[in-house]
Amino acid sequence: MAVGTAEKACCTPIKPRIGDFNTRTKLPCGVGVEHIYRAMTEFADFLKFVNTQLYTRKIARLESLMMAANFSSLVGEFVGATIPKHCSAIVKNRYHNGHPDLIPAGSHPGDAVQHGHEGVEIKASRYLRGWQGHNPEDTWLMVFVFDSNRPPDVSKGVAPRPFRFVTVVGAALTKEDWAYSGRSEESRRTITASVTASGHTKMTANWIFRETRP
Numbered sequence: 001m002a003v004g005t006a007e008k009a010c011c012t013p014i015k016p017r018i019g020d021f022n023t024r025t026k027l028p029c030g031v032g033v034e035h036i037y038r039a040m041t042e043f044a045d046f047l048k049f050v051n052t053q054l055y056t057r058k059i060a061r062l063e064s065l066m067m068a069a070n071f072s073s074l075v076g077e078f079v080g081a082t083i084p085k086h087c088s089a090i091v092k093n094r095y096h097n098g099h100p101d102l103i104p105a106g107s108h109p110g111d112a113v114q115h116g117h118e119g120v121e122i123k124a125s126r127y128l129r130g131w132q133g134h135n136p137e138d139t140w141l142m143v144f145v146f147d148s149n150r151p152p153d154v155s156k157g158v159a160p161r162p163f164r165f166v167t168v169v170g171a172a173l174t175k176e177d178w179a180y181s182g183r184s185e186e187s188r189r190t191i192t193a194s195v196t197a198s199g200h201t202k203m204t205a206n207w208i209f210r211e212t213r214p
Contacts, residue, residue: 030089
């Protein structure tokens with residue numbers, strides 16, 4: 001793949017601005033908007049470092065290299081692991097595939113719980129709605145919506161563009177705010193649950209970040 005000057009310019013993500021955060025948002029477990037801002041900024045710095053190194057080797061940017069779902073997982077995992085660096089009130093859940101992703105510090109031995117009742121579940125998505133989880137659950141869900149290129153863009157003639165966070169929303173959801181996503185008999189996709197209109201309304205009403213730049 002040819003890696004041109006447009007790719008070089010897009011190696012630098014658009015960083016979030018602190019002025020685009022909602023100071024009136026309600027967040028759980030001692031998490032503040034400044035902690036989220038710092039985690040998002042660190043991801044932008046990380047992605048710039050990786051993409052710049054890839055560019056020197058004439059390799060596509062990470063978001064254009066990884067499968068779309070895997071890149072979304074990377075965004076969510078990075079931010080979820082970084083928020084506790086800046087917020088001592090919360091820690092990463094050390095239980096393998098434990099729920100939720102972040103739990104109150106000192107609430108469980110070894111900072112590990114298979115299924116806790118307090119904390120924050122973190123997800124990242126390119127979409128403004130239809131966010132998915134494995135099961136309908138009572139949980140405080142935070143979603144980081146971003147925009148970036150994907151692997152098929154080159155073959156489709158889609159121009160390079162830098163990574164950017166679009167919005168972050170979050171709220172306490174109940175099982176009633178989820179619905180199982182259907183699939184055809186031929187599909188091998190794992191059955192998941194999607195946030196319904198009621199859940200979407202709760203989360204967008206309690207928005208955390210909205211990018212104001214065009």
